[in-house]
Amino acid sequence: DVKVTQSSRYLVKRTGEKVFLECVQDMDHENMFWYRQDPGLGLRLIYFSYDVKMKEKGDIPEGYSVSREKKERFSLILESASTNQTSMYLCASSLYILSNTGELFFGEGSRLTVL
Amino acid sequence: AQSVTQLDSQVPVFEEAPVELRCNYSSSVSVYLFWYVQYPNQGLQLLLKYLSGSTLVKGINGFEAEFNKSQTSFHLRKPSVHISDTAEYFCAVSDLAGQGGSEKLVFGKGTKLTVNP
Numbered sequence: 001d002v003k004v005t006q007s008s009r010y011l012v013k014r015t016g017e018k019v020f021l022e023c024v025q026d027m028d029h030e031n032m033f034w035y036r037q038d039p040g041l042g043l044r045l046i047y048f049s050y051d052v053k054m055k056e057k058g059d060i061p062e063g064y065s066v067s068r069e070k071k072e073r074f075s076l077i078l079e080s081a082s083t084n085q086t087s088m089y090l091c092a093s094s095l096y097i098l099s100n101t102g103e104l105f106f107g108e109g110s111r112l113t114v115l
Numbered sequence: 116a117q118s119v120t121q122l123d124s125q126v127p128v129f130e131e132a133p134v135e136l137r138c139n140y141s142s143s144v145s146v147y148l149f150w151y152v153q154y155p156n157q158g159l160q161l162l163l164k165y166l167s168g169s170t171l172v173k174g175i176n177g178f179e180a181e182f183n184k185s186q187t188s189f190h191l192r193k194p195s196v197h198i199s200d201t202a203e204y205f206c207a208v209s210d211l212a213g214q215g216g217s218e219k220l221v222f223g224k225g226t227k228l229t230v231n232p
Contacts, residue, residue: 033219040124042205042224058219090158104220106158
C-alpha cells in the first residue's frame with residue numbers, strides 16, 4: 001500500500017527556533033511536494049522536488065528551505081520559525097508527471113504551532 | 116498561471132439529499148482536473164480526476180464530476196449523501212511549474228461539506 005509518512009503529527013516550537021519537518025515515501029516516487037494548509041486559504045505550494053538534490057520554489061517559499069538527499073526523503077526546514085508559520089504542513093509525492101497518472105499521495109500532515 | 120475558485124466555503128445538507136460542490140478554473144487551455152477529499156485529522160486522498168476523454172468522470176464513494184470546457188467548470192456531485200461524507204473537499208488543476216517543465220497542482224480554498232441526520 002502507498003505510504004507517505006510525516007515524522008511528527010504535532011509540534012510546538014518557539015519563535016526563532018530552527019524546525020525540521022521530515023517526510024518519507026516508500027513508493028519510489030520521483031516527485032515530492034510540501035504544501036501549507038490554512039483555514040480559508042486551501043493548500044499552497046511551498047517547495048517541490050522532481051529528483052534527488054533538485055528543488056524548485058513553489059508559490060510561498062519565503063522563510064522555508066528544503067533538502068532532498070535521498071529519493072525517498074524530503075525535508076522542510078524553517079530556518080527561524082515565526083508565529084505566522086503556525087500551520088498544517090502536508091507532504092505529498094507522485095510517480096510521474098501529474099497529467100500522466102494524475103495523483104498525489106499525501107501524508108497525514110504535521111501541525112506546527114510557533115509560540 | 117492557473118487558479119481555482121470554489122464558490123462555496125461551507126455546504127450543509129441533510130442525509131440522503133443530493134449535493135453539488137462547485138469549482139471553476141481560470142484557463143480554457145488543456146487542463147487536468149482533480150477533486151480531493153480530506154476527512155478530519157487526515158491527509159488528502161483522490162476522489163476523481165479528469166485527464167481526457169469522457170467529460171463525466173466517476174470516482175470513489177459514489178461521487179462524480181462533469182468537465183465543462185465552455186464554462187471552465189468541474190462541479191462535483193453525489194445523488195444521495197451519507198453522514199460519512201462529512202469532510203472538506205478540494206478542487207485542483209494542474210499547472211506548469213518551474214523551469215524544468217514539471218507540473219504542480221493548484222488547489223482551491225476548499226468546501227466543507229457537513230451532512231446532518
